[in-house]
Amino acid sequence: MVNLVLFDMDGVIFEGKNFWLDLHKAMGTEKQAWQLWEGLGIRDYRKLGELTAKKLWRQKSSDKFWRLINERKTSNGIGEVFSYLRKNHIKSAIVSSGPYQLAEKAQRLFDISEIRANKLDIGENGQFTGKVDIQVDDNHKDIPAQELMAKFGATFETTAMIGDTRNDVLIARLASVSIAYNSDDDALLKACHHNLEANQICNVIDILRKS
Structure with missing residues (x-):
């Protein structure tokens, strides 16, 4: 019987495939972002994140970041999935290379047990400090996933x-x-053992019931 469900965030809990790309577009840094990605994306995700925060966004206002966070809509039916998990005492966790602040929004909405994501540091003046806490390397998401499994005693x-x-x-x-x-x-x-189309997220409940 399942006692832990690990969720990706962009495209699963929230609509929209890539928050960071949307932020680059909003900040006018999309071209520079692709240049960094081509050099580091697959090879060194941690350095990619650190350079992005330091070179592209440092001392810039976080207003557009927070606007995107606030505007992000949850996937249709995802609330029912988390309600089922709570009622059946099944732990939930986010493992995402997306923004920690968006994961916090999901945690508030759905009482998610644990979150692991990447946190841009924002100063008291509302500007990005150039620092980022990389909790999830997009190329090695299994590492935080295994840590969460150990935390909850999941196999x-x-x-x-x-x-x-x-x-x-x-x-x-x-x-x-x-x-x-x-x-x-x-x-x-x-x-994967199961493949669900868009707007079929509620089918997760039936899959878990049969597991």
Whole structure:
């Protein structure tokens, strides 16, 4: 029986595929972001995050960041999934390379047990300080996932996961119940036991009941 469900955030809990790309567009740093990504994205995600915070956003206002956080809408039906988890005393956790502040929003909305994400530091003046706390390396999401499993005493047999991108494959390998949601990534679709289309997130409940 499942006692822990690990969630990706962008595209699963919230609508929208990539918060950071949306922020780059809003901040006017999209071109520089792609240049950094091409050099570091797959090779050194931590350095990518640190350089982005320091070189592109340092001393800039966080107003657009907070606007995007506030505007982000939850996926249709996700509330019912978390309600089922709470009623059945199943722990939940976010493992996302997205913003920690968005994960906090999800935690407030759905009483999520634990969150792991990447936290941009914002000073008292409302500006980015250039620092970032990288809790989740997008290329190694299995590391925080395993830490959370250990924290909750979960095993392969008692863990489920829901993701939507190739970077979630490593987490899928840790879970006996793996669910690809609204994904077109062949690697993830092959790695997961279940494939749900957009607006089918409520079907997670039936999958968990049968597990």
